[in-house]
Amino acid sequence: MSQRAKDLAERLGKFNEEVIAFVKKCKDEDWRKTSWEDWPVGVVARHIGANHIDGAAKMAGMIVEGVPFPEMTMEQIDNMANEHARKHADCTKAEVLDILQKTGDGLVQFVASLDDASLDRTSYLPAMGTEVSTLQLIENVVLRSAGEHFAGIKKAVDA
Numbered sequence: 768m769s770q771r772a773k774d775l776a777e778r779l780g781k782f783n784e785e786v787i788a789f790v791k792k793c794k795d796e797d798w799r800k801t802s803w804e805d806w807p808v809g810v811v812a813r814h815i816g817a818n819h820i821d822g823a824a825k826m827a828g829m830i831v832e833g834v835p836f837p838e839m840t841m842e843q844i845d846n847m848a849n850e851h852a853r854k855h856a857d858c859t860k861a862e863v864l865d866i867l868q869k870t871g872d873g874l875v876q877f878v879a880s881l882d883d884a885s886l887d888r889t890s891y892l893p894a895m896g897t898e899v900s901t902l903q904l905i906e907n908v909v910l911r912s913a914g915e916h917f918a919g920i921k922k923a924v925d926a
Contacts, residue, residue, distance in 0.1 A: 769883045775902065776879040779820075779909060783871030786815055786917055790863055793924065798860065802923040804916070806852045811920045813858045816866035818848060819913035823905050824874040830890045830901045831881070838893045878905065 790812050798809040806814070829836060886902040899907070 768879050769881065769886065771883055771886055771902070772878055772881040775886070775905065776875045779878060779905070780871070780875045782910060782914065782917075783820065783867060783875070786812065786913075787864060787867050787871070789917070789921065789924075790860055790867065793860065797924045800923045800926070802916075802919040804852070804919065807856065808920045808923055809858050809860065809863060810852045810855055811916050813855050813863045813866060814848065814851060815913045815916050816863060816870045817855075818851060819908055819916070820867070820874050821870040823908040824870065824877050826908065827901045827905050828877065830888055830899075830904060831885045833888075833890075836890060836892055836894075841894050844894055874905075874909070 790809075793808065793812075799807050802808055802811050804811060826836070828834075881901065887900050889898045889900045891897070892899045892904070
């Protein structure tokens with residue numbers, strides 16, 4: 768394991784722990800509040816675990832293994848996210864906590880196992896129209912994008 772991978776794994780673990788702590792404290796009435804995505808707080812928390820954290824692990828694995836990404840647009844990705852939100856509109860806290868724990872642990876273990884060459888390996892990401900490294904993908908999908916979702920649900924609950 769490289770020091771960079773260890774540092775990233777620690778950041779990801781802390782982020783996931785914060786989301787889990789938030790979900791555990793979420794009251795039933797807060798769980799149904801609507802965030803900026805027009806999804807209930809619980810659905811956004813599920814989206815963070817099932818789509819961002821798990822998705823980042825799968826996509827990063829593709830980069831490391833040299834598997835090209837499928838040709839997808841951001842519109843297609845947004846449509847898939849909206850379909851996920853509709854399908855899981857009634858998700859429970861227990862379900863979401865289980866997803867966050869499993870996907871978060873999986874991503875942290877995966878990242879911790881990487882060396883610097885794996886972190887720096889790149890692949891073309893059609894939805895973004897650019898090359899991304901494993902490190903960039905994980906930081907952008909989890910720490911930036913999922914971080915924005917997390918900030919949104921915290922704001923919805925505090926409103």
